[in-house]
Amino acid sequence: MLAPKLDVVTIFVLLMETYLVSYQWRFTFYLCIFCYGIRFLWSSPWLWDTRQCWHSYPYQPLTSGLYYYYIMELAFYWSLMFSQFTDIKRKDFLIMFVHHLATIGLITFSYINNMVRVGTLIMCLHDASDFLLEAAKLANYAKYQRLCDTLFVIFSAVFVVTRLGIYPFWILNTTLFESWEMIGPYPSWWFFNGLLLILQVLHVIWSYLIVRIAFKALIRGKVTYPGRIRPRLCTLHSFLTSFLFSVPGGSWTVSSLA
Known part of the structure; x- marks a missing residue:
């Protein structure tokens, strides 16, 4: 019995489904690891008192919770780095490779340096927004425009x-001063601390790009009607599509603003 032929449309649908699954598992991981964190x-004392991150350092016990938290995060980013070679190739391939x-x-x-207490604070803080970006990507693929706008x-x-x-004011304060x-x-x-300060510089740049994109979307979100100008609700869908899907994993490039 001959296998059915795959036309161009079928191949495209299969590729899109595979691409969507990649966002689904990233969203699932980011959400689960954030909830776990x-x-x-x-129940960790250093969440409420960051000075606990340095009590008895470096002779601090490595609990099973700390160990599993680190192993899961490390395994995830290793998988992202290797999956780049099988994912759709993008212009920012090298940038994302260096990022991973x-x-x-x-x-x-x-x-290795047993800075795991403050490390857990940093990881949880960064995971707080990543799952929201992945959710916005999924909403865009599902063509839920209003949900995509809200999530973004x-x-x-x-x-x-x-x-x-x-x-x-919380992380750098404890790593630099406390x-x-x-x-x-x-x-x-x-x-x-040098690496953490470099990371803060990247935060400023990325925040600027996000605000710039949102501002442009607000400007373009005005529709001119005969005899008057009536602003409509901000629709980020069309303007942010290239942003949401230009760089997977929560990083951005200047080219996405063009």
Whole structure:
């Protein structure tokens, strides 16, 4: 019996379904790991008092919860790096490859130096907005325009608050000042904080790109009617499509703004 022939439309549908599945599993992981992180940190003393991150450092016990948290995050980013070679090739392939390598390096470095307490705070903080972006991508593919717009607005707000508010005034405060006061500087202290400061610079750049995109969408979201100008509700769908799907995994490029 001959196998049925696959026409162009069928192949396209299969490719799109495969592509959509990749966003589904990323959304599922980001959501699950964020919930796990919140549940784990809720009972951890260093969530409420960041000075606990440096008590008895570096002789801090590695609990099973900490171990599994780190292993899951590290395994996920390793999988993202390798899946790039089988995913749809994008213009930002090299940038994302370097991004995944840097993330793996940071997680590994903090684990080796037993900076796992503050490491869990950093990972959970960054996971807070990633699942929202993946959800917006899924809503766009499902053609739920209003849901896509709403999710992107929520994602933008969470991203700016966590990366420009909580991260510098909570994370950097403890890694730069509280750690200096309690344990003093040491060689890896300079390297670790240098990487975190570079990360903050990236946060500023990414936040600027998000705000710029949202502002342009607001400007273009005005429809001129005969005899009057009536602004309509902001529709981010058409303007943000290239942004949402240009870079998987929550990173952005300037080319997506063109």
